[in-house]
Amino acid sequence: MRRFFLVIVALAAVLAAAGWFLSAPARLPADATAGLEGDPGRGERIFLAGGCASCHAPEDAEGEERRVLAGGHRLDSEFGTFVAPNISPDPEHGIGGWTLAQFADAMMRGVSPDGRHYYPAFPYTSYAKMEMQDVADLWAFLQTLPAADVESAAHDVSFPYNLRRGIGIWKRLYVDDAFVMTHAGTAQLERGRYLVEALAHCAECHTPRDRFGGLDPERWMEGAPNPSGEGRIPAITHDALGWSASDIAWYLESGFTPDYDSAGGSMADVITNLAQLEAADREAIAAYLLALN
Amino acid sequence: MMLKAKTVTVAAALALVAPAAMAQDDFAAQLQARKGQFRIMALNLGVLGGMAQGKIDYDAERAQTAADNLVAVTSIEQSLHWPEGSDSFSIDGTRAKPAIWDNMDDFQSKWEDVHAAAMEMQAAASDGREAVGAALQNVGGACKACHDEYREPES
Numbered sequence: 001m002r003r004f005f006l007v008i009v010a011l012a013a014v015l016a017a018a019g020w021f022l023s024a025p026a027r028l029p030a031d032a033t034a035g036l037e038g039d040p041g042r043g044e045r046i047f048l049a050g051g052c053a054s055c056h057a058p059e060d061a062e063g064e065e066r067r068v069l070a071g072g073h074r075l076d077s078e079f080g081t082f083v084a085p086n087i088s089p090d091p092e093h094g095i096g097g098w099t100l101a102q103f104a105d106a107m108m109r110g111v112s113p114d115g116r117h118y119y120p121a122f123p124y125t126s127y128a129k130m131e132m133q134d135v136a137d138l139w140a141f142l143q144t145l146p147a148a149d150v151e152s153a154a155h156d157v158s159f160p161y162n163l164r165r166g167i168g169i170w171k172r173l174y175v176d177d178a179f180v181m182t183h184a185g186t187a188q189l190e191r192g193r194y195l196v197e198a199l200a201h202c203a204e205c206h207t208p209r210d211r212f213g214g215l216d217p218e219r220w221m222e223g224a225p226n227p228s229g230e231g232r233i234p235a236i237t238h239d240a241l242g243w244s245a246s247d248i249a250w251y252l253e254s255g256f257t258p259d260y261d262s263a264g265g266s267m268a269d270v271i272t273n274l275a276q277l278e279a280a281d282r283e284a285i286a287a288y289l290l291a292l293n
Numbered sequence: 294m295m296l297k298a299k300t301v302t303v304a305a306a307l308a309l310v311a312p313a314a315m316a317q318d319d320f321a322a323q324l325q326a327r328k329g330q331f332r333i334m335a336l337n338l339g340v341l342g343g344m345a346q347g348k349i350d351y352d353a354e355r356a357q358t359a360a361d362n363l364v365a366v367t368s369i370e371q372s373l374h375w376p377e378g379s380d381s382f383s384i385d386g387t388r389a390k391p392a393i394w395d396n397m398d399d400f401q402s403k404w405e406d407v408h409a410a411a412m413e414m415q416a417a418a419s420d421g422r423e424a425v426g427a428a429l430q431n432v433g434g435a436c437k438a439c440h441d442e443y444r445e446p447e448s
Contacts, residue, residue, distance in 0.1 A: 060442065231446040246346065254433040256342055260335035262433060264388070264440030264447075271437060275430075 023168030025111040033100045036136040043141025046134050048273045049199040049281065050127070052142075054266070055084040066272075069094070070148035075121050076228040079213065080157030082121035090147035103139045104132065110171060117167035119155065120174070125215070126201035128177045129194070174214035181291070188280075192288030195281060200274070205233045205266070221292055226265075237292045248286035249279070320379040324386055327374050330366050337362045338432065341414065345426035353419045360411070360418035363432070367408035371401065381445050388445040396442075403439040410435040 047053070053061070056069040071086040088094035095103065102113040110117055110124035118124065127135075160166065179197050184190040196202045207215045208224040223235035234240070241248070247258045255263040255271045263271050274282060337359040343349040344356055378384070380391040393400045410431040417424040 062438065226446055234447065246348075250342070250346055254342065254429060255437045256338065256433055260339040260342060261331075262436035262440055264437075264444035266441075267446070268437035268441035272434075272441075 019169070020165075022172060023165045025109075025115050025117055025168060026171070027105045027109055027111050028101070030101075032132060033104050033136060036100065036133060038100070038136035038138070038140025040137070040140040040144050042134075043137035043139070045277065045281075046138040046199060047141050048276045049195055050138065051200060051270060051273050052087070052138075054269045054273065056087050067145050068148050069142070069145060070150040071152050072150075077121065078227075079119075079161045080155060082119055082155045082157070083153040084122075085152035086148055086150055087142065088145060088148040089143055090149055093149060093151050094147060095142070096147060100136055100139050104135045107135050107138075108177075110167070110175070117164045117171070119157070119161075119164075119167065120170070120213070123201040123204045125175050126198055126204060128175050129179060129198035131194075134199075170212065170214070173212070180217050180220050181288070184288075184291075186287075188284050188287045189291060191281070192284035192286070192291075195285050196288045200270070200285070202236070206236050221289070236289055238290050239293065241289065245283065245286040245290055248289055249282040252282040252285060253279070318378075319384055319386070320376060321386075323374050323376060323379055327387075327389075330369060330374075333366050334363060337366075338429070341418070341425050341429055344422055345429050347422070351422040351425070353421075356418040356425055357415075360415040360428075363411040364408070364415045367404070367411045371404055375400075388447070390443050390445055393443045400439070400443060403435070403443075406438065407432070407435040 053066040055073040056071050057066040058070055058072045069088045071084045073084040075082040086094045089096035091097045098113055105111045107124060107127045108130060112118060179193055181193050184193045203215055203221060206221045206223060208219050208222060210216050221236050224233050226233055243258055251257055252271060252274045255268060340355060340359040344351045375393065377394060379387060380389050380394060381387050382391050414428040414432055417428040
């Protein structure tokens, strides 16, 4: 009997050790950003395509206010309420004291400088597919923005989701730097794939999630319940939309649908960002969506 | 006498029914008016947008008519269209968020922004396709700024 008890304790210890090991924060290789120089000019385009301001600028910010990344946007979900933090260059409350390597770990692995997991409300699941040079350019651009002397608010997440270590296991299941569209036949499709799947993180809202909150690649861009409110986020596959490439590009530039309704909700905000990209980028997004069956 | 009794009965019945009907107001008339004015804007924006995109040939006179219509619609004072209780949480058939009534001043000022953008369009409409396109960006921006905060996504 005593021996049986010891075996159970030993097994539990092994399981706990395995869980601890499997949930450990995994950073990028130490030399991942070595020798990279960021170009703030190019970084602005990444900033716009990535939609950073949509969450990290204060709620309802307009115009130049969208470049003060003090945080504060609240994302309600079934797991709790997440509050976007201050990512302005303020050395105390923002990320001014970080290194490029730390920034890259945050963007592409969801790991903070002090080694904690970020919640995937921060879409590092998409940013994991970014080019490292683009991360460096974005980092350089963020340095040029105004510092905001505002403390980040805490998330409001309850048990068991408040045990951040568990996110490590989740990441093993769902963070993948491979593209969902495995074959992009033209340079335009490749650009579109990069914009949609990595930077603009469209799937985070337009693709349904499984019961553990991971994106379901089998139902890619087929629409999903609105994670933070009423209604549904629409499907944006070729068949579901029924729009032409120029309809899509025009919508992303002007906010007008083919029948001249105009974008609302979070998408209006997304378009504020995408409208500032080059026309070729919006056309590439359109080409990608039309290639989705 | 007979007639009088009948009148009294009808009056009594009305007195019972009328408040109930008021309480159950579904604001159908207001919703139709709201949607109608947006439909008129969509139709006229479609003309201007089609020209800006090069989908239809630019025609200064038609562009001016469409822009004038936008100015006319956006001149309508809105307070009668948005009664308290006609939001998406209280009734069906609308995507108007309750936040409108929490921030009525901001909501009204966003409507005025649409009007201001329509006036710019009115000034630019006869100046060619590119001028229309540029003015349209501002109109679209004004539409979005309001929809972003005050309209539910499509369900």
